[in-house]
Amino acid sequence: MKGKRVLSILIVLILLLVPITGVFANENHVTLEFCSKGSEVSRLQQKLQSLGYYTSSIDGIYGKLTEKSVINFQKDNKLVIDGIADKQTQTALYNKTNTVASSPKNYSQDDLFWLARIIEAEAGGESYNGKVAVGNVIINRVNSKEFPNTIYGVIFEYYGSIPQFSPVADGTIYNTPSQESMQAAKDALNGARPVGNSTYFFNPAKAAGTWIVKNKTYVMKIGGHSFYA
Template identity: 35%
Template sequence: MFKKFKGIKVAVFSAAAFFTIGAAAQAQSTHTVENDESLWSIAKDYGVAVEELKSLNNTSSAAVNPGEQITVPQSISENEKDLLARVVHSEAKGEPYAGKVAVATVVLNRVESDEFPNTINDVVYEVSPTGNYAFEPVTNGSINNPADSEARKAVQEALAFEGQGNGSLFFYNPATASNHWIATREETIQIGDHVFAK
């Protein structure tokens, strides 16, 4: 899915991993394909995974035809999208757009990992073994600031990317990280000032 991103190198997209939002498959709607649309653009607009669209519509192709009816699963809630966008905005302000997508993907990957809580809210507000919040914006209160449009767009991209990538569960800035344990994790990619790892 990220392969259709304009201006972003394909290597950037290895920062994500397979994740599925359980509630996404529960409700569905129908979308009538318009000119110049693809499964990728539909997935991005709805905030659902291309791979899920393919599966739900029994196709292995990303090509669609104008007038075709596509079944679209329900995405995560608007509240979850807003929380995720606020995390992205706070954690990745000043980072490249691809890094913002990768930060959102880390949160979504954690939801699907057995090592972390299974909701976006619980992942964002998780307390680490050291007694601190897992995400600095929760600790410093910047999680309460509204997200900008780029952070919201990055969330939609991350949701559409479901089912692809290398499984990033962590990210950190080596120049400011105080916990050196994170550097022992397998690096998946570096984007801007952030190193992503699993």
């Protein structure tokens, strides 16, 4: 009788503990914010990178670039915009399908150099993210049926007698790219997409961009450039 009584008590205790254990098993969310560190931050950065929001190295440190990437994701997905990866933000993030477009296969050093040249010419004074964004646009054009299918072809495309990119007209396309522009070109070729599917950009301070504004969808602004898809 004593053994049965002990067994009964153990069963009752197990039944009571199961729901509690289940709660903790499902509650594996950790809020991440500026200055957070560790493997969960690395995982967050990797996911943001796969979606084209984060273009820096995976270092497990929630710095300004990671915070800005989270803010851009929150903006695009109509979440609370605070730069904090809370449960709502992480749920939306990890449920997203990766959207990194395939880069030109087996790109050559020539491809890399020309992409770096247009990045330098168009965004030499922009932030690193702004440089990668210009590369993102060029790669999107290469992958689109509406434009030439090579980097060189996209850069030197003309509409009538007018080149698509002003650096081709003024000759700055031939300037030597900086190391940062070279790295931005590499990241763009490897799939970084800070401006998603954008295929157009312009600087509102230097050009009206009337046709783009009327015919394309605004994506975002990075530095002096506005990007449209």
